[in-house]
Each structure stands twice: as structure tokens, then as C-alpha cells.
Amino acid sequence: MTVLASKILRIFLGVLLAISALLMILFFVNVVSVDMVIYWGYFLLIFTAVIVILFPIVFLIMNPKNSIKIFISLGVMVVIAIIAYSLSQNNFTELQLEELETTADTVKYVGAGLIFTYILASLAVLSIIYASISRIFK
Template identity: 40%
Template sequence: MGLHKVLKIVAFALAIIGAIFALMIIAGDDEQQLSMSGNMLYIAYTVLGLILVMVLLFVIKGLFAGNIKKTLMTVGAFVLIVVISYSMSSGTDLDLTPFTDKGLDVTEDTSKYVGAGLYTFYVLAILAIASMLYSGAKKIFNK
């Protein structure tokens, strides 16, 4: 039996269990609804875990089936962009007193992580737009 068939059977079984729990929540009283909604969360966490495991398995399988050198270079470029973005972010350009006065746990490290994430997003967005423009221009000029 292929992996695809096994995954279809597992997905179908989880869908049936989820539908049963949903019907029990709809038909039950308030106290039962609270306990059943907790069960639905466990189902959701289980499905999320299974999906993450399957994605990791297929990614690893694809790594060894394809060109691993090109993949590692791409991952290395992504890590380099993240490291450069983290080094560019200062974390001190934001006044944190309004957040700390409200009891929120916002530190300079948190601000630096957010800044690094924003810089990473900007760089990756610019690269994505540039690659789309490049491929579009290449198609136009090669005709």
C-alpha cells in the first residue's frame, strides 16, 4: 500500500472523528460543549502535528531526490539574509515604556527580533518582485 493511500485513510479517519465531535458539540448542553471543544482542540493539535511530520518527511525525501547542493545554497542564502537583518536591527529605536507600563513583556531583544523579521520580509519581498520582473522581461525579450 502506497504512502498516498495511507495518508488518505488517515485524513478520512480524522475528518470523521472531527465531524462526530462537531455534532456532539452542536447537540450538547453548555457544560458538554466546553469539554467537547477541548477535545476538538486536541484533534486540531494532532492534525497539525501529523501535517508537520508529513511536510518534514516529504521535504527530506525531496532533498535527497533532487540537487542537494542547490538546495543547501538556497537555505544558506536565506540564513545569510536573516543574519544580516538581525545585525541591522538595533532594538533601541522604539520607546518601550508604553508597553511595559501596560504590563506587556516587551524588551529590547523582542524589539530587535521584530525588526529583524521586518528587514527579512522586506529583503525577501524585494527579491521576489525582482525575480518576477526578471522572468517576465526575459519572456518578453526571448519571443
């Protein structure tokens, strides 16, 4: 990223932060309504989503050699997600689901998310251990 683009981005993010802080102060002293804060949150969420989607695409266009590594990483993540979903299960009865006001699918998705997190955390710990051990033998 060029120096000019970095400076412009830093100024823009500073302005967003200042507006957010001002809105929160005005909200807590009852000058602006909850709706205004919620709309600002929607704007920030949409802005963030656009940036999160746009920057990797620009990076892929600028560095086509690295795109294969990115697609392999995405493929591994999808495989891990499929494994996590297939390992998750619903252990609740219909009565328990009604008491919790949830569905079997929601329980399965939550279980898959937890298993996905456990798998990624385990891989992170294993990679740290591998890096430490391989450094000893160098």
C-alpha cells in the same frame, strides 16, 4: 509517489478532515470540551511538524543530486535572516516597553520577521519582473 501511496494519503487526510469537522460541530453544540479540541489541535500540529521534517529528508535521500540546491537555498535563507536580524532595531523606551508588556528582544525579533518578509517579497517581485523582461527578449 506511487498511485497506491497517493490514494492511501488522500484517504488518511480525508479521515483527519472528517474528524476535525466532526469535533468542531460537537464543540459548537457543547458535546465535547475545549480540552478535547485543544488536544486534537496539538495532535494535528505534531503530525504536521513530523511530516514537514520527514518528507524533505526522504526527498534528500531519494534525490541526492538535488540536495546541493536545497542546501544552497537554505544557506541563502539563513543569510537573509541574519541580515534582517541585524537591520532590525528597538526604537521603544523602557516605559513604552512596559506599557506594551513586551521586551526589547521581542521587538527586535518582530522587526527582523517583518524585514525578512519585506526582503523575500521584494525578491519575488524582482524575479517576476526579470522573468517577464527575459521572456520579451527571447
